[in-house]
Amino acid sequence: MNLAIKSVKAIPAYIPVNLAVGPVDVETALSCVVIEITTEDGVVGHGFTAITDEEVIAGIISELVEPNIVSLNSLNREHIAERLYWLLSPRGQTGYASHVVSAVDLALWDILGKVVDQPCWRLLGGARNEVPLYVTFGFGSFDRDQLSDAAKHLKNDGVERFKMVVGHHALKKRNDGASVRAIIDEDIQRVRIVREAIGDCDLFIDANCSLDASSARYLADRLRDYNVTFFEEPLRDNDVKRMRDLREQTGMRTAAGQNEGQLFRFRDLLEAGAVDVIQPNVAICGGLTAGAKVAALAQAHNVTMANGGAFPFHNMHLHAGMANGGLVEWHLISVEMCRALYGNLPDRVGSTITLPEKPGLGFVADADALRDFASRPTSHGVGKG
Secondary structure, three states, X not given: OOOEEEEEEEEEEEEEEEEXXXXXXXXXXXXXXXXXXXXXXXXXXXXXXXXXXXXHHHHHHHHHHHHHHOOOEOOOHXXXXXHHHHHHOOOOOOOHHHHHHHHHHHHHXXXXXXXXXXXXXXXXXXXXXXXXXXXXXXXXXXXXXXXXXXXXXXXXXXXXXXXXXXXXXXXXXXXXXXXXXXXXXXXXXXXXXXXXXXXXXXXXXXXXXXEOHHHHHXXXXXXXXXXXXXXXXXXXXXXXXXXXXXXXXXXXXEEEOOOOOOHHHHHHHHHOOOOOEEOOOOOOOOHHHXXXXXXXXXXXXXXXXXXXXXXXXXXXXXXXXXXXXXXXXXXXXXXXXXXXXXXXXXXXXXXXXXXXXXXXXXXXXXXXXXXXXHOOOOOOOOOOO
């Protein structure tokens, strides 16, 4: 069988999403890139990345990656990952390169699974065929009433773990004259409303790296009575030292890692004691190959691992495959986006999802949908969520 790479195609997409959660209905959009790698014998693997600028990623793949990996054996994932490191980030840079590598690596794992007729989660180790979920629902576009209504609807649907956004790009808005304190004071009321709606269920909050250390501590101190399970990405830049300080000063558990793209960044977070939960995202950190290495680091440091940054249908394979796999994020907007791109996606049942037995990633890219989205305008920087 000739498994040499014949072609690499990148499809940028900016996807409108209608999010309906019980009585709550909002319109939004997210961007992504789907990559299609075809071998000489016609085996096709699909990869994916997001929370980035789709125009840039597609250009890098077309102009740099394809000429440098065509003819290589698609099963030689470590060799290809190392080649892409020296091509795209030879001095340890983070950024767009890790998104590109993630998309390529996921496509290569998809090919491997199809060649050996096994799902990726089993090839990674097959620790379990079902993973627990938490549901990200509390978006900044929801007002207080919508937050409460959506939370109650999801709880009635069997959801046990809830995540909501705080911070709301506070430091970015401060640059345009907004008051960070006013944003945080509103967050306190929003968290109170969600806690009242979900009762004793787990509640996670996520600032998306949008606060400084003082503001994050102010918020954490005032949320003590609401029993927050963890505070995700509380600080700008995932500041390792200040995040450790925040843990020690407030006693609130911290989580980070979903937007990291180099292995040394995960090492630094773990060695510094900056996080209680490390969150590699295989659509960003370097794919399943890098995700498995982060899982090993987490196990060696005795730190819990969970999926952050959405895209459960790719990340579920890591957490089902590895013995120390943990929670997978059922991010409602990203789920709807993926449903627009793929067929045969599994669905959640309450707060769990069962992994597919189909080979590779276990779902099929919709060729007609990809052509449609590729023909539409791109996001021009506003599709990262």
